[in-house]
Amino acid sequence: MVVKCTMSMSFFVIFASTVTIIVHGFPSTLDGPLNPVTAPLDPNLNPIAFDLPESDPSFIKPNSGFLPQQISVSLSYSFDSVWISWVTGEYQIGEEDSAPLDPNCVQSIVQYREFDVRSTINKNATGHSIVYNQQYLSENGLKNYTSGIIHHVQLTGLKPNTLYRYQCGDLSLSAMSKEYYFRTMPKSTSQNYPHRIVVAGDLGLTYNTSIVLTKILSNHPDLVVLIGGFSYADTYLANNTKLDCSSCHCDQNGTSSDCGSCYLGRETYQPRWDCWGRFMEPLTANVPTMMVAGEHEIEPQTDNNLTFAAYSSRFAFPSNESGSFSPLYYSFNAGGAHFIVLNSYTPYDNSSDQYIWLESDLSIINRSETPWVVATWSLPWYSTFKGHYREAESMRINLEDLLYSYRVDIIFNSQVDAYERSNRVYNYTLDQCGPVYITTGAGGAGKLETQHVDDPGNCPDPSQNYSCRSSGFNFSLEPVNNETCRVKQPEYSAYRESSFGFGMLEVKNETHALWSWNRNQDLYYLSADVIYIVRQPEMCPVCN
Secondary structure: OEOOOOOOOOOEEOOEOOEOOEOOOOOEHHHOOOOOEEOOOOOOOOOEOOEOOOOOHHHOOOOOOOOOEEEEEEEOOOOOOEEEEEEEOOOEEEOOOOOOOOHHHOOOEEEEEEOOOOOOOOEEEEOEEEOOEEOOOHHHOOOEEEOOEEEEEEEOOOOOOOEEEEEEEEHHHOEEOOOEEEEOOOOOOOOOOOOOEEEEEOOOOEHHHHHHHHHHHHOOOOEEEEEOOOOOHHHEOOOOOEOOOOOOOOOOOOOOOOOHHHHHOOOOOOHHHHHHHHHHHHHHOOOOEEEEOOHHHOOOOOOOOOOOHHHHHHOOOOOOOOOOOEOOEEEEEEOOEEEEEOOOOOOOOOOOHHHHHHHHHHHOOOOOOOOEEEEEOOOOOOOOEOOOOOOOHHHHHHHHHHHHHOOOOEEEEOOOOOEEEEOOEEOOEEOOOOOEEEEEOOOOOOEOOOOEOOOOOOOOOOOOOOOOOOOOOOOOOOOEOOEOOOOOOOOOEEEEEOOOEEEEEEEOOOOEEEEEEEEOOOOOOEEOEEEEEEOOOOOOOOOO
């Protein structure tokens, strides 16, 4: 049936329970550039997020030390393979010489079969297991963290767009998980796409995160992409004392004068990762979930060269399959969409491994099989909020031409705790062949960004050093289009809003994809921002 939309044009009904509702009149990028819109701040919305305590029921540990917990499914490069990851055993907090658990004391086994096959015979796959350490300065009297045993098993030879059931664990110890389910991606063709792809950033572990997770689950996505800010373990000291890092901003040395412990203390509370893994398991154990590292995952240790240890150890990535051999940047296919994951905190100049890999990956994309190309990383290039404004400018200068020449369609970011969608833009100028940039950094954690760079008194200091933890070069901001200070919302910013929520991408065919922003305060069938993103390959051919 067709339903007329009689509500305010900023809200649209997109689906409800088992009843399909079709609403005509969604705007599209073909109507653009659209006039900039700033949604008013909801007066009933508390912009500050409050963390869930460790006593929350969702953090409960299994009764048996070898029962799998923190289970997750992630994609390999193509539809015929996925990774299953989980943790067994208990983490340890002790002195530097404390003995870690032995990964060889428990097996890494996954039993699986197609869901609708009557046969009860399972296939078996085995993998490998590891532990990792988070080390602190011994002179501060801090005790190091050693993880439980983390297992990774790759399943291969899977059928496209097929529902599988599986259990993981160790049969010999009678320590197998309950049964979970996942669906593989469709085969990569211009007509095949996962139905719903959820994109969210900076979830953390707050009461707002609970709402976001519930709403994500109610939408039954086929794929989830999470961009940075997972456990927020780095916002705690090693003794589980919470730090107030919501107002941290970089000074000229790339550090923070008002919240130095967040950046310089090299302390984290790693058990927050274990809580996060158990909290997210209803989603991650059943829906392929791809992780994108951000600032909160850096977690530097006493050895300055050791970073991203928890992130790199706890999840599986298609790094080898996509030729990057790094968990920080990789690519994968989801039906007819090719996803590229990059990292803002790893070198990206044209001599770096990341740049060389990116150029190679872009050059071999077959747009007849994967017409859509989507890139994602944490720190945004085109945010107009005050927080993190143009902190990624060196990354933009190094990579934007490359992404533009290969006609990347959509770019997702997080880091800024707010929502913003751009018009098609290239080098701060409206361009019909530029990507649509979408910031989805309000998944539940942190403090909502409510100030914009064009608000009175928020003019950035052009002499400030903007390296700030981003792996780039020190530089000062240059004027944009001869403007040092913005006096109004830039024309490249189509819609911005301070609200917690998540986004959803529904690719309809090789040229049209429906994007929606779903706020915590709205009913699950309402969206605050809905638009068709339309590709025009004839107008914008790949320029490689």
